[in-house]
Amino acid sequence: MLTMGPGGIEVVHCVYTGPRPSFMYPESTHSTYTLLGVEAGSFEFEIMSQRGRAAFGDLVLCPPDTLFKRKAEEDVTFHVFHFHWSMKEPPGSAHIPVGKVAIRDTERLLSTYAYLRKLQKKIGRMSSAKYLTIPLLLDLLFLCEMEREFAVKGKDSSDPIMQLAAGYIHRHLFEEISLKHIADKLGIGQSQLTRRFHSAYGSTPVEYITRLRLEEVKRLLLETDETLDAIAYRCAFESGSYLSRVFRAKIGTTPSGFRQNYRI
Numbered sequence: 001m002l003t004m005g006p007g008g009i010e011v012v013h014c015v016y017t018g019p020r021p022s023f024m025y026p027e028s029t030h031s032t033y034t035l036l037g038v039e040a041g042s043f044e045f046e047i048m049s050q051r052g053r054a055a056f057g058d059l060v061l062c063p064p065d066t067l068f069k070r071k072a073e074e075d076v077t078f079h080v081f082h083f084h085w086s087m088k089e090p091p092g093s094a095h096i097p098v099g100k101v102a103i104r105d106t107e108r109l110l111s112t113y114a115y116l117r118k119l120q121k122k123i124g125r126m127s128s129a130k131y132l133t134i135p136l137l138l139d140l141l142f143l144c145e146m147e148r149e150f151a152v153k154g155k156d157s158s159d160p161i162m163q164l165a166a167g168y169i170h171r172h173l174f175e176e177i178s179l180k181h182i183a184d185k186l187g188i189g190q191s192q193l194t195r196r197f198h199s200a201y202g203s204t205p206v207e208y209i210t211r212l213r214l215e216e217v218k219r220l221l222l223e224t225d226e227t228l229d230a231i232a233y234r235c236a237f238e239s240g241s242y243l244s245r246v247f248r249a250k251i252g253t254t255p256s257g258f259r260q261n262y263r264i
Contacts, residue, residue, distance in 0.1 A: 009084065009134060010084045010086075012082045013032075017077070019040060020072075033085055035061050035062075036079070038167075039170065079113060110212065112140060116136055119132055174236045175236060210250065214247065217235050221255055227240070228255055
């Protein structure tokens, strides 16, 4: 257990799974807190008096000894934490939330998910891997607290339709993405999609897609010896030369310069 002030937090179980068409158990009750974060797909849930639908960008939290019902609406990919919280109160809050929390800072959320996926490969082989998930869990709870602060200050501007758009982008990030197709699926026009997406996430869909793809490009530059053309193909850029131009414009250096300067 990681001790923090008057108490601590202990991750009992942490898993990443999917895509899968359904949950192994449609309902369960645990002696721990449960946090379920959706990477792709969606599901219906019921916790106490709260019912709803969770999709990409949503965290669903269930307190100990409480029935958690869920039903997948489509193939779903998700992270699950079961954890004990023995602190007198969470940092900056009187309680851990119950039910769904929609996270607007999806870039930070995706970064946390990416670290969790990497750690999943080590859990079971590395005794400290579960311990390393604790700061990632705390980051997810921090994002929940930030959303609570936004709501208290009257800045709750979450847009469920745009969450669906972001979820679609995330699932198809390295494929050809048509904004018209997304808009048609959501039953809105392209201009409305762009305007509402910018309002929800601070960037247009095209900027959002490019930024996420470039994050994967940076990872591949640092962690592999793949050629720029190969990385461009994997990350849905039309060519290595086009990727190089975009990378320099957005990151401020060339891919080769980035690899040389930041590789350890």
